[in-house]
Amino acid sequence: MRTRTVLVVGGCLLMAYAVVGAATDADLTPGGVLFFLAAVLVGHDVVWMAAVLAVGAALTRVPLRHRPKVRIAAITAAAVVVVGLPLALGFGRSADNASALPLSYGRNLVAVLLGIAGTTLLACVLPTRPGRAAAQDRKKSARPSGRGPVPPGR
């Protein structure tokens, strides 16, 4: 209990330090920071998660034996798109500085996504080793079904 109290009180103090620091920093417009905080929160919770859940629901149509691989591929592709999209859009390019964003990021992003798709296709097409399949089946039958515990957070 003591550890938890220290963590909570310490965390509240650090948050207060952040708020006071941001409010008194001459280089910062707190309104802009608050707007961006709200924008990324709403953008994630409303727009991004809705898209993720929709894609997840669509993937339930994939045959069961391929579904895990396709889901992993979708997670990887989504993460790569988040990182690569600001580069591919190229708004940060500058006419007088060819060394900043020097690559063709749109083409490279598509190539990486095709690589993910190709690897997934291969994983789905190539036969699973018999020993591994049997082990997976044993594991599956050993696990009871039922609702998992409620996750913490949020």
Place this chain on the structure above:
Amino acid sequence: MVRHPDSPVTGRATVLRRLARWCLAPLPAPPVALRRGPMRPGSFRSRLRSTRLTSQLGTALGVAFGVCFVTGLLSHLIQHPPGWFWWPSRPVGLYRVTQGLHVATGLASVPLLGAKLWSVYPRLFSWPPARSMAHAAERAGTGVLVAATLFLLVSGLLNISRWYAPMPFFFTAGHYWVAWLAVGGLLVHIGVQLPAVRAALTRPVREPRQDGLSRRTLLGGVAAASGLITLTTVGQTVRPLTGLAVLAPRHPGTGPQGLPVNRTADGAGVRAAALDPAYRLRVTGPDRSVSLDLAALDGLPQYTADLPIACVEGWSATARWTGVRLGDVAALVGADPRRSTAIVESLQVGGRYRACTVPPEHVRDPLTLVALRVGGEPLHLDHGYPARLIAPNRPGVLQTKWISQITVRESR
């Protein structure tokens, strides 16, 4: 006298007890008619979500954010050193490692944060929204933590992509203060969730396979996504992986004289002044002042050093620099280089990074140069012609280009 266990001992204890009671008192339940959409029971059906999955992702994310926070704080302290702070000039490439790690870890955190927030997304719609004031405060704190972590990753991504228009604030200051907010929120979150996390990580559980995807497979997938992002970006600072860095914002060998540029001469507005034949480097010290043209600088003893430019944006590139030792320049004006601080100013008229302070440990380091050449050629205008500072173990923004003035002060 026998004291009743619940009787007030002091006034302060009574107030605290009342406050605790008020915080934990159940709030009236909202009308059930409002329980719609994702708040209805059974709206989220994936059985892959579990306390164990969330705890494992949270632990990994906590480590990643810890690394980002420490390395980011270090970078801030190097750029804005308080009186107590000391940063050595060796090892030469320490800053390139810490800042490279900062950006690489931030990028690798993208799938981790995505998976963590997915695993707890149903909690956003838990019913009732607030059971008590304490519960409402905890949820508000978690909201701040989520917003702050998203802020850090999105603003960091936009920064390395050099896309500042979507950020209505000065990136460096915003990123710094929100990092404190995130770390504070993280500590509170750990404090609140510690028993649940401990239980989830220590007790073995039997979990159902949902649509054939197990928790371990999901964790493996998230790790693979982090690995792929690292592999396609980290070559901007890890030279052997440059060939794989197809999504890296910089390539170490791409740029004038084989070196990337952050701020160009035109961007800084110094082209005319830098190319002016009347250029002089003014050096002011405790005993005298001197004014050196390029020929005079060339006439001083020249030294060569292999040093990296290590940018705060996470890229770095090593080059062979030739020029005059800053310590020799300090000695020219009667200062003792072993205990001198130098203020190096650029030809730039304004801007946050037009000047920097070089502490004694860097002034006396023989590798700290007023560089005139790179790779054996005179500096390209975008690399700081006619003269620039290059010192070991410093951020690129403190390697002042287009030097016009050096003021040397002896420390007491």
